[in-house]
Amino acid sequence: MTRSVKSNAMDQSKQEDVPxxxxxSKMERLIREMQNPETxxxxxxxxxxxxxxxxxFMGYDLVEWLMDRLDIEDIAEAIHIANILCQHGYFFPVNDTKFALKDDSTLYRFQTPYFWPSNHQPDNTDYAIFLMKxxxxxxxxxxxxxxxxxxxARLKKLLCHKWEFVCMQAEEQVNLAKERKKTDKIVLDSQEKAYWLVQRPPPGIFSCLERSPIANKQTTKKAKTKEELKKRVEFFKQYICKPRTRLRQVLESLILRCKEYADFDPFISGxxxxxxxxxxxxxxxxxxxxLVETPTEKRVKRWTISLEELLADPTGVVEFEVYLRKEYSYENIRFWKAVQGLKRGSQTGIADRVKDIYEEFLAAGAPCEVNLDSKTVEVTQELMRSPSRYTFDAAQEHVFSLMKKDSYARFLRSDHYKNLIRNAQQTAQKKKFFNFGASTRKKSSPAAGTSKRRNSGSHMTNSTVDLSLTRQPSVERPFTGKHSHSTSDLQDLETPSDKLSCSRLSSPSVSRDRVNDTVRSTLQVPRGSQRMEHSSSSLDETSSNLSLAVPRRTRNLVAPWELED
Structure with missing residues (x-):
C-alpha cells in the first residue's frame, strides 16, 4: 500500500508538471453545463x-441541447461536435464499443470526472491492474x-518484477467493489471499461488521445549576452536593407514568360x-x-527569346559559332564553353584545366585572348591562387554580357539568321476550311465582243461602277437551280418591284435567263455611306425576275447572261 501511495504521488507530481x-478546458466546461441537473x-x-x-440519456436529447445552447442551425454540425466529445471519452454508448453519437434513442452515459483525459495519463501498471480485475x-x-x-501476457513479462503488487491491487479493488450498491457497481464498471477503450483502443481503431512517442522537452531559454544581441541587431539591419521582389512583379514576369513560351510548348500549341x-x-x-543539318522554323524562332535559349540548344550554339567566326569574335563563345565544361566536368585535374584555360584565354599574349576589364582580371587572378571549378565565374559573366549586348543582337539582324529562317523546315500543318460560296465548276470564258465587264483595276468597295446588261441570243437553257449561296430553287421567288432600293445585291452564279432586247439597267454601287439606287426596266415575261447580290470582295463581276456554254 505504501508503494502504491508513493507511486500515485509521484505520478500526480509528474502530471502537474505537464501543462x-x-x-x-473548453470541452470540460461544456460537459459540466450538460451535467447540470436543471438546465x-x-x-x-x-x-x-x-x-x-x-x-x-438519449442521443437526440444531447443533439437538441447542443443546438439550443450553441445556437447551431445545422444538425450535422451539432452531431460533429457531439462525436468529438464522445471520442475524447466524456460520454460513451452504454451497449456499444464504437464511440460515435447517433441522433436517435441510443442510450449514452456521462464519464465521471476522475476518468477525464485531462486528469492523468495512465501507464502500463494501471492497465495491468484493470485486466487482472x-x-x-x-x-x-x-x-x-x-x-x-x-x-x-505481454504486460506480465514486462512487469515481472512487480507482478505480485499488480495482483494484490487487483484483488483489493475487487473486494471493495463488492461492498458497493448494484447500481453504482454497474455504472462504475461501464465507466472504467469505456475509459480503457479510449486510452487503449482495440487494433484498427484510431484514438484521438494518442500522443507523439517523443516527449516535448521544455528547456529554459538562456539569457543572451550583449555581443549576441548586437550581432542580431546588425543582422536585422542588413536583412531590412536587402532589396525585395514583390509578388506582383514575380507574377507579371511569369505571365510574360508563359506568353513567350506558349508558341513553342508542344502541349499548348500542339x-x-x-x-x-x-x-x-x-x-x-x-x-x-x-544536332541537325536543317532546324525547324519553330526551333529557329525560339532562339530569339534570349541568349540563354540559344546557348541551351546545341544546334543554336553551332550556328552562333559560325556567325561569330565571320565577325572575328569566336574566342568569346570558346571561352564560355570551356568554363561550362570546367563546371560540369569531373573533380580530378581541376587545377590543370584552370591553368590551361587561363593560358589560352586570359594570360597576356594568349592565342585567343578575350576582352575583360581590369576589375574582372584582378578578381580572377585573386581566385587563381586557390583554383576551383568556379574560378572564372566573374570572367564568364562579363563575356556573356558582351555577347548578349553586342554579338547576339547583331546575330538576330544578320543575313545568316535570315537564311536560317528562310531555309528552315516547315512542320506546321495549315488548317483546311470549307470554302462556302465557291463554285467547284469551272466557268467558261465569254465570247469576244459580246460581253462588257467592268475594269479589273476597280474594286467593288468605295467605288461607283456601271454595269451594262446586254441581251444574248435567245436560246433556251435549262435552269439548274444551283446558287452560290444556297441550293434552293430560285424559280419560286416573287417578282420585285420596278423601283427597289436594297443594300445587298444577289446574283445567281449559274442561272441562264433570257433578257429583252431593249432592256438596259444601270446599277450604282454606293461610295461610303451614299445611298444605292437601282433602276431597271421591265424584263421579258418569260424571264425570271431575281434580286442580284454582288459580294463586297468580288473584283470582277460578270452577269450570268454574259456567260457562254
Whole structure:
C-alpha cells in the first residue's frame, strides 16, 4: 500500500508538471453545463425492454441541447461536435464499443470526472491492474477479448518484477467493489471499461488521445549576452536593407514568360507534325535532335527569346559559332564553353584545366585572348591562387554580357539568321476550311465582243461602277437551280418591284435567263455611306425576275447572261 501511495504521488507530481491543454478546458466546461441537473441534458433511468439502465440519456436529447445552447442551425454540425466529445471519452454508448453519437434513442452515459483525459495519463501498471480485475470477475460478463489477453501476457513479462503488487491491487479493488450498491457497481464498471477503450483502443481503431512517442522537452531559454544581441541587431539591419521582389512583379514576369513560351510548348500549341505522346510517330524527336543539318522554323524562332535559349540548344550554339567566326569574335563563345565544361566536368585535374584555360584565354599574349576589364582580371587572378571549378565565374559573366549586348543582337539582324529562317523546315500543318460560296465548276470564258465587264483595276468597295446588261441570243437553257449561296430553287421567288432600293445585291452564279432586247439597267454601287439606287426596266415575261447580290470582295463581276456554254 505504501508503494502504491508513493507511486500515485509521484505520478500526480509528474502530471502537474505537464501543462494542461486548452482544448480539454473548453470541452470540460461544456460537459459540466450538460451535467447540470436543471438546465443540462436530462439524465435518468431508462427502460430497455425489461431491463432498467441507470444514469443514461438519449442521443437526440444531447443533439437538441447542443443546438439550443450553441445556437447551431445545422444538425450535422451539432452531431460533429457531439462525436468529438464522445471520442475524447466524456460520454460513451452504454451497449456499444464504437464511440460515435447517433441522433436517435441510443442510450449514452456521462464519464465521471476522475476518468477525464485531462486528469492523468495512465501507464502500463494501471492497465495491468484493470485486466487482472476482469480475470477475477465473472468470465461471462467481464471476459477478456483476444487482444486484451495478448496485452495481459505481454504486460506480465514486462512487469515481472512487480507482478505480485499488480495482483494484490487487483484483488483489493475487487473486494471493495463488492461492498458497493448494484447500481453504482454497474455504472462504475461501464465507466472504467469505456475509459480503457479510449486510452487503449482495440487494433484498427484510431484514438484521438494518442500522443507523439517523443516527449516535448521544455528547456529554459538562456539569457543572451550583449555581443549576441548586437550581432542580431546588425543582422536585422542588413536583412531590412536587402532589396525585395514583390509578388506582383514575380507574377507579371511569369505571365510574360508563359506568353513567350506558349508558341513553342508542344502541349499548348500542339506538337508538330504529330504528337508523339499520344501516337507512335517519332518524327518530332528526329526533327529536334541535338544536332541537325536543317532546324525547324519553330526551333529557329525560339532562339530569339534570349541568349540563354540559344546557348541551351546545341544546334543554336553551332550556328552562333559560325556567325561569330565571320565577325572575328569566336574566342568569346570558346571561352564560355570551356568554363561550362570546367563546371560540369569531373573533380580530378581541376587545377590543370584552370591553368590551361587561363593560358589560352586570359594570360597576356594568349592565342585567343578575350576582352575583360581590369576589375574582372584582378578578381580572377585573386581566385587563381586557390583554383576551383568556379574560378572564372566573374570572367564568364562579363563575356556573356558582351555577347548578349553586342554579338547576339547583331546575330538576330544578320543575313545568316535570315537564311536560317528562310531555309528552315516547315512542320506546321495549315488548317483546311470549307470554302462556302465557291463554285467547284469551272466557268467558261465569254465570247469576244459580246460581253462588257467592268475594269479589273476597280474594286467593288468605295467605288461607283456601271454595269451594262446586254441581251444574248435567245436560246433556251435549262435552269439548274444551283446558287452560290444556297441550293434552293430560285424559280419560286416573287417578282420585285420596278423601283427597289436594297443594300445587298444577289446574283445567281449559274442561272441562264433570257433578257429583252431593249432592256438596259444601270446599277450604282454606293461610295461610303451614299445611298444605292437601282433602276431597271421591265424584263421579258418569260424571264425570271431575281434580286442580284454582288459580294463586297468580288473584283470582277460578270452577269450570268454574259456567260457562254
Amino acid at each position: 494542461r491543454e486548452l482544448v480539454f 443540462g441534458v436530462p439524465v435518468r433511468s431508462q427502460k430497455l425492454f425489461l431491463t432498467s439502465i441507470p444514469c443514461a 476482469r480475470t477475477l470477475k465473472n468470465k461471462q460478463k467481464h471476459g477478456l477479448e483476444d487482444y486484451e489477453q495478448e496485452a495481459l 506538337a508538330q507534325p504529330s504528337n508523339p505522346w499520344i501516337s507512335d510517330d517519332t518524327t518530332l524527336w528526329h526533327l529536334n535532335n541535338d
